[in-house]
Amino acid sequence: MNVKELNPESSAKAAYGARLRGLRQERGWTQEGLGDRIGYSSTHISSVEVGRKLATLRFSRSTDRVLGLTATEASFERELGRIKHGSLLEGFPEFLGYEGRAAEIRLYEVGVMPGLLQTPEYATVLAESAVRRGAITADQAQERVSLVAERQAALVREKPPLIFALLDESCLRRPVGGPAVMKAQMERLIEFAELPNTVLQVVPFTMGEHRPFSLPLYILTMPDRSLMAYAESAQQGYLERESGSVLPLLTAYHQMQAVAPSQAASVDMFRQLRKGTP
Incomplete structure (x- = not known):
């Protein structure tokens, strides 16, 4: 044998x-x-x-x-x-376990589409780019792409969470994978905004100093109404479970949400970018 x-x-x-x-x-x-x-x-x-x-x-x-x-x-x-x-930042795997059970998810992303909104093509381009840089292996790249799909699938349940997403304009302006990939990604954002349990807004560059956050942030409200937040730097992620520390972040998030353009105006931007219009 x-x-x-x-x-x-x-x-x-x-x-x-x-x-x-x-x-x-x-x-x-x-x-x-x-x-x-x-x-x-x-x-x-x-x-x-x-x-x-x-x-x-x-x-x-x-x-x-x-x-x-x-x-x-x-x-x-x-x-x-x-x-x-193995290729994820410290703290992120623990966060994923809570994200899949959250009643409400609030996210703010800078520079790149958040995993919950990425198309498979967009996620693949990012993962393959990391392989070329030597940051991860080809196997880890496949695992990252699979993880994006798993995270999105975990939100499709009988009682899906409310999802509030704020995207810095840099997420839209940064070209990833070429026109075809970006067009499909804009279509994905439009579809996401049409869901009954989502609110999606762009935080434009013109908001300037009115943006309270310079790094990505996730705030989770769990079924028992407890709060937790997840933020990360280039080297590590940190999960904060003390509600007293999360509340100021939640307040700042709501303030930014109030100043940002409406979802309707944001969707108009996605449609323009889908057409290739600046």
Whole structure:
């Protein structure tokens, strides 16, 4: 039988697969034997072991259960989390868990479309650019694009959150991926603004000193009405869960929202940019 040699150092997926193979072989199980125990085919097990396929959360938890690794530092669930979030800023993975459960989301973004509003094409261009700069690997780029889709999918639920989005004009003026990508992105913004649970406004350059924030900011209202905020610099993200510290940010956000052009005026800008009109 031909057994493919694994290089655990080639990628995070390969390291996951190599460890899975090693633990399986230690127990004397075939791929089919492990598959029978966790409810997957031997072909699926093989794909994960050689790094062709990234394991899912369900796969990882099932594997942990049969290997006795559940809730341990060595669990495959924890390893999967490190793989999926390995290229993200500190604090952001924790924030994502709250974002997916929030009753209200307020965001302000500068320079780049926020992940919740990005098209797959726009997200792909950003990720591939990071690969070319050597900032992340190709695998991490795929994970970033998948994460954008996962974040957006988490908001499509029976009772979706209210989403208030303020986009600095630089998000619109910065060309990403060429005219076709930007046209599709403008169409995405128009569609987003038409949803019943969203408010989308542009913060134009002309607001100048009336912009209280110079960095991206997210403010979450949880189902129990507690508040938290997430902000980040170039090197790290920070999640603030103390409501007393978040309230001044919420006040400043509302003040900026009140001064910004209306959603109707903002959508008009998106339509003009979609046509290629400055």
